[in-house]
Amino acid sequence: METISSQVKEEYDANYKDGVLAAVKDGTDKWGLMGTDGKWLMAPAYKSLSYAGKGVFMTAGKRGTAYVDKQGAPAVWPEKEAASVHFFKNQGRYGIQDKNGNIVVAPTYKAVLADFSEGLAFVKDNKGEKVAIDEKGRVQFAAPYDVILPYHHGLAEYQRRVSHFNLGGFLAGALIGSSTHSVYYDDEVAPLTYDGVKRGYLDRAGNIVIDSKNDAVYPMTEFGTFVRNKGKLGFVNRKGQYLIAPGNYSLDDGRLLDDVDGFVSLKDKENGKWGVFSMVDGAQVIDFAYDGVQFLGAQRLLLTKGDKNMLINQETGAFVAEFPARVKWLAFLLEDYTWCWNDKKEYAIVDRNGQVQYRAATGQIQDVKSFRNGLTPVKTKTGWGLMDHQGQWIVEPQYKDITMV
Template sequence: MIQRRNKTLIAAIIMACISGGMLFPAYGAERPAESYTRMHRESSSSTVTVEETHEKSNRTTTHSDISVQTPSASGMGAVLFPYMAKNKLPAPVQSLRKTVRSEYNVNYEQGVLALYKENGKWGLLGTDGAVLLPASYKKLSYAGQGVFLSVKGNKTAYIDKTGTAVTLPVSENESGGSVFFQEKGRYGIRDANGIVVSEPVYKEILTPFSEGIAFVRDENGRKIAIDRSGKELFAVPYDRIFPYHDGLAEYQRKINHFNWGLLAGALVGSAVNRGYYGGEIEPLTYDGVKRGYIDRTGRIVIDSRLDEVYPMTAWGTFVKDKGLLAFIGRDGKYIIEPGRYEVGPGMMDDWNGMVSLKDKESGGLGVFSLSDGRQILPFQYEKVDFLGADRMFLQRGNQCFLVNQETGQVVHYWQETVKIVPYLAEPYAWCQIGKKYEIIDAEGKTVYTAPEGGIKVVSSFRHGVSAVKSGDVWGIMNSKGEWLIRPQYKEIEIL
């Protein structure tokens, strides 16, 4: 939650509501099926001003020598861009994929399929469709590692699938076994064996250990970084500081005024982009936070004094300064040089390293590579959606194209406007044509057509099933169009 000065108390309360919505999503938002974009963002939980710089790389990026085929009216088989090798992914992207893959099946393997809401309360459904945990919780959300954060009455607790209170596991890789302890109002450090390695001298713990480094306030009140032995590494003279993730730590600095325009944008974004996708898809928007990033030596990699710095991704982050948008890598070097662009409506594929940008002059959308900054599709499209499963959706006028991102080949073509809900990690997706809903495979072929008017809202497939709203209630349907659970619940979220 973003903390503001007292004079912006009202703004802080509103932002608190927004943060609460992120923790316990507003599942009730209704809308027709829409296309969303996969974006895995690093989360931060705590937070920062100094002289800051980012470097300009020696890489030269040109956007005028694009060698691609433009789909003809037939569309099928056209090759839009060459294969993008995936054996040169940066370490943070490899780490991202490993984390997502290891977490994806945790609940399913333990027999848990979905959250459901009935009579204003939340519970859990099993993979066989039966009630696993009765709906008795005011709020219930997945916290990771098979653990759920629950609110029942006035009590908040972590629970497992049976409703038993548990402790959220802490990764040994993050803490290295080092923990802080308190004695007489000061904090010290114990190692994994419980041996004191640093006497209690710290006034405040700003972050726990992550990647071997923690941030504390020392006996003199200075904010510093320390290693697991308590050795001072460097000063962090920032308003807020967050733990390290893949070699970078976010810091923030306070701003003395509140931008109601940005708040309005955040509210709209939250309402429009909220979906039943387990947190895997998030809007790519600037949230108004004055942030920057430091590396493990304390060197400022991205400057918080730039006009806008977006949240960090596995590839890097967008920055805007003096009206120009650029993408800077995690090493502080430009990948996409500053230009008169706008970020496409949330269109970033953090999995394969692609992003959609809008040209301010023409208004068209194009696609850039986040690995080398090369423009791989021209500014000729009205819509660009990254769908997961190595699939991308393009729209130009009434022409819609489903593209294989590995080969750049158009695998399916529609001579009418369609909307596709992302595949994510599954080989099936919902396609909406007018009021008609179809289930299509990865080649765009129809495998099931729903009776017109029978379906109002759908979610992406997970574990071979999708949450489907019919009338005023939700059920769960498999990829063949068969009901696993007939519509009967107020809300459903596939885990």
């Protein structure tokens, strides 16, 4: 099975190797793609521009959403290209066609509930029943759920609606930037958020692996997910087996996980301290003894104790360097360098050993983003540009925004 981690690492520098440097917004508020030679690959023309995977980009403009390659030529959404069959609609009903347009199943379905993924889809049949079908239209099992999502790595998320107003989903976004944790996140080091959705998970046979009747089921990760029930929080793997037994833990103040190496920080509600668990086997690898835990990627994490931050080698547990707790950090992700800054907005680039490589003049920098392929987007009073780890401008600051792709 191709994991989230392997996908992240496979795609991480694929665009860079293909000559794509970054998505850039110019003075007209339009996005384009800049090449590694500093020239436009795709001239700014889009309201939004994001990477969809496999060398394909998703754009939005006057004509709606479209998929294009790095030079703006029409392209096929990667997931659609990978599917061997797809649904088509005729006279208000849905049928199934193969890649060549041959009809596999005549239009009989009243609705498509979830598109084909991993060989299965969910539909409402001609009798109005919700069922799972294979690529030949054969019914696999009943799926009587309010909402059902496509399969992903062998599991499908189902949801049930609740009759009362749920404030949890509304507040989730506001809780991410808590005072306990001050790291910005990307694919590899991310917040794990409960959004208030009453969800559960099905295996490929339609068996309920994790029940939506629990008080709270968090979104699934590569390793499994957290389940809160009757006031206790635990972690279950993708088979629904508990790896971290339910306990008096808090995830809501930090929700930090390292989704590449499989670690998560939890707070012990009894002593108010943070520790670290493995999501691979459930073992506690760092005791509940710290005021904060921050995963930085690149085998580095910060342990906060009092007014100090200790930079730790995540692989060996060895102490690397010490910084004041008030210093904030961007994640290394898969890079050798990152930014840190203090409450006076004094910015510095540090390496994985905690050594300062570049220190910006006070007031020079307004904002920064994580390094990728050795470069970092940096904002000054004249706009966004790209800088290397020694503080040299590779692309002069002049743009409204830059996103590494």
